[in-house]
Amino acid sequence: MIHLTLIIVDFLTGLLAAGAWALASAGGVIAVVVGGGFLGVSLFRRWRRKP
Template sequence: MIHLTLIIVDFLTGLLAAGAWALASAGGAIAALVGSGFVGFSLFRKWRRRQ
């Protein structure tokens, strides 16, 4: 019975770790998109001001 409990706890811990990793990956991708958009917008404004 203890073995079954350990297997279930191990499985749930793995799911939690996988979920946290997926969330961190998605957060990193969203931050990269927002950052590149901000840099692009800044460069576009600088280019428009120069003309």
């Protein structure tokens, strides 16, 4: 019975770790996309100001 409990706890811990990693990587991708968008807009505005 103790072994089954350990297996379940290990499984749940693994799910939590995988979920946290997926959330962190998705957040990183979103941050890169948003940052790239802001960089592109600022460069476009700077380019448009030049005569």
